[in-house]
Amino acid sequence: MAEAKVLSGAGLRGQVAGKTALCTVGKEGAGLTYRGYDVRELAEHCSFEEVAYLLLKGELPTQSQLNHYQEQLRLQRELPRALRLALEQLPASAHPMDVLRTGVSVLGTLEPEHSFTQQQDIAVRLVAILPAILCYWYQYSHFGKRINTQTDEKTLAGHFLRLMLDKKPSELHTKVMNVSLILYAEHEFNASTFTARVCASTLSDLYSCVTAAIGSLRGPLHGGANEAAMAMISKFKDPQDAVDGTLKMLANKDLIMGFGHAIYKEFDPRNEVIKAWSRRLSEDTGDETLFPISEAIAQVMWDEKKLFPNADFFHASAYNFMNIPTPLFTPIFVCSRVTGWMAHVFEQRADNRIIRPSAEYTGAEQRTVTPIAQREGVASVK
Numbered sequence: 293m294a295e296a297k298v299l300s301g302a303g304l305r306g307q308v309a310g311k312t313a314l315c316t317v318g319k320e321g322a323g324l325t326y327r328g329y330d331v332r333e334l335a336e337h338c339s340f341e342e343v344a345y346l347l348l349k350g351e352l353p354t355q356s357q358l359n360h361y362q363e364q365l366r367l368q369r370e371l372p373r374a375l376r377l378a379l380e381q382l383p384a385s386a387h388p389m390d391v392l393r394t395g396v397s398v399l400g401t402l403e404p405e406h407s408f409t410q411q412q413d414i415a416v417r418l419v420a421i422l423p424a425i426l427c428y429w430y431q432y433s434h435f436g437k438r439i440n441t442q443t444d445e446k447t448l449a450g451h452f453l454r455l456m457l458d459k460k461p462s463e464l465h466t467k468v469m470n471v472s473l474i475l476y477a478e479h480e481f482n483a484s485t486f487t488a489r490v491c492a493s494t495l496s497d498l499y500s501c502v503t504a505a506i507g508s509l510r511g512p513l514h515g516g517a518n519e520a521a522m523a524m525i526s527k528f529k530d531p532q533d534a535v536d537g538t539l540k541m542l543a544n545k546d547l548i549m550g551f552g553h554a555i556y557k558e559f560d561p562r563n564e565v566i567k568a569w570s571r572r573l574s575e576d577t578g579d580e581t582l583f584p585i586s587e588a589i590a591q592v593m594w595d596e597k598k599l600f601p602n603a604d605f606f607h608a609s610a611y612n613f614m615n616i617p618t619p620l621f622t623p624i625f626v627c628s629r630v631t632g633w634m635a636h637v638f639e640q641r642a643d644n645r646i647i648r649p650s651a652e653y654t655g656a657e658q659r660t661v662t663p664i665a666q667r668e669g670v671a672s673v674k
C-alpha cells in the first residue's frame with residue numbers, strides 16, 4: 293500500500309484537492325473569475341441567466357440561445373402537486389434552508405435522475421423551480437396563501453422577488469437581485485461545492501448532490517453568515533453603538549459574522565460590488581442607520597484585526613433594504629449557487645474517481661474486548 297502523506301494544518305487549507313475549469317478564487321490580478329471572466333464584469337453586463345448558462349454549458353449564450361434558455365426556465369417553474377402538498381405539511385417554524393433541502397429531495401423522488409444524460413434537463417428544472425419551492429412554502433405557512441408559482445416576470449431575479457414578496461418588484465430591486473445571484477453563483481472548492489463533488493464522485497444522482505450541498509451551505513461559517521450578520525447588525529442602534537459592541541465582541545473572542553475568508557487574504561472582490569448596491573439602496577430608502585452601522589463595523593474589523601467583509605456582510609443590509617425577511621437570505625444563496633454546484637457535478641462526472649482521502653489515526657492502541665460484565669469507566673465521547 294502506498295504511504296499517505298499527512299497534511300499539516302486543519303481544514304485542508306492550501307491543499308489542491310482536484311481540478312476545475314470553472315473558477316479561480318484569489319488568483320493574483322483576478323480576484324474571482326467564472327470560466328475566465330471577471331465576476332465584476334459579469335455583474336455589470338450580464339443577467340443571472342447568462343451566467344448560469346456560462347457555468348452549466350461552458351460559454352456565454354448568444355441572444356437566441358439566451359431566449360431559448362429563458363423560455364425553458366419559464367416553462368419549468370410549476371411545482372408538481374405532490375410537492376405542493378409536501379410543502380404544506382412543513383411548519384412555519386421550519387428553517388427555510390431545511391425546507392429547500394426537503395423540497396429538492398421530494399422532487400428527486402417525483403422526477404428522478406435515471407441516467408446522467410438527463411443532467412442538463414434536471415439542471416434547468418432545479419434553477420427554475422427552487423424559488424417556487426421556497427416561496428410556496430413561505431407564503432403558505434406564514435400567510436395561508438397558495439400562490440401561483442408562474443409569474444410573467446421574464447428574469448429569474450424578478451420572478452424570485454415577485455414570489456418572495458408577492459408584489460411586482462421595482463427595477464432597482466430586480467437589478468440588485470440579479471447582481472446578487474451572479475456574485476453568489478460560483479466559488480471553486482468552497483465547503484458546499486466540495487460536498488456536492490464528494491457526493492457526485494460516488495456516482496450518486498444530481499438531487500442527492502444538491503441536497504447534500506444545501507446542508508453544507510446552511511452553516512453560519514459558510515452561507516448562513518449573511519443571516520447571522522443581519523442579526524448582529526440589527527442589534528446596534530447607531531454607528532457608535534456598533535463600534536463599542538464590535539470591540540466588546542472582539543475582546544470576548546466572538547466571531548464577527550460576514551468577515552474573514554479561507555482563501556482571500558486582503559479583500560473579497562464581491563464585497564465592493566454588493567456594498568455599492570447596498571449604499572444605493574440605502575439612499576433609495578432614506579436609511580440613516582443600517583448602512584452607516586455596517587460601515588462602522590467594517591472599519592473596526594479592519595483597524596483591529598485586518599479582517600475585511602466577505603460576500604455575505606453587505607448582502608445582509610442590501611437584502612434588508614429590499615424588505616426580504618432575514619431567514620430567506622441563505623436560501624437566496626442556494627438559488628444562485630445551485631448553478632455552480634451542478635456545473636461542478638458535471639465536471640466531476642466527466643472525469644471521475646471516488647473522493648476518498650485517508651485520516652491520520654489518533655485513537656487508542658489496538659486492544660481486546662473486555663466482557664461487558666467486567667467493564668468499568670465512563671464514556672469518553674460527549
Ligand SMILES: CC(=O)SCCNC(=O)CCNC(=O)[C@H](O)C(C)(C)COP(=O)(O)OP(=O)(O)OC[C@H]1O[C@@H](n2cnc3c(N)ncnc32)[C@H](O)[C@@H]1OP(=O)(O)O
Pocket residue numbers: 512513514515517546547548549550551552553554555597599602603604
Ligand atoms: C460566502 C461565504 O461562505 S464567506 C464566509 C462566511 N463566513 C463568515 O463570515 C463567518 C465568519 N468568518 C469565519 O468564521 C472565518 O473567517 C472563515 C470560516 C470564513 C474562514 O476561516 P479560517 O480560514 O479558519 O480563518 P483564518 O485562518 O483566516 O483566521 C485567522 C484568525 O482570524 C480570526 N478570525 C477569522 N475570521 C474572523 C471573524 N469573522 N471574526 C473574528 N475573528 C476572526 C480567526 O479566529 C483566527 O484567529 P486565531 O489566529 O487567533 O485563531
Ligand SMILES: O=C([O-])CC(=O)C(=O)O
Pocket residue numbers: 478479481482483514554555602603
Ligand atoms: O470559498 C469559500 O470558502 C466560501 C465562499 O466565499 C463561497 O462559497 O462563496
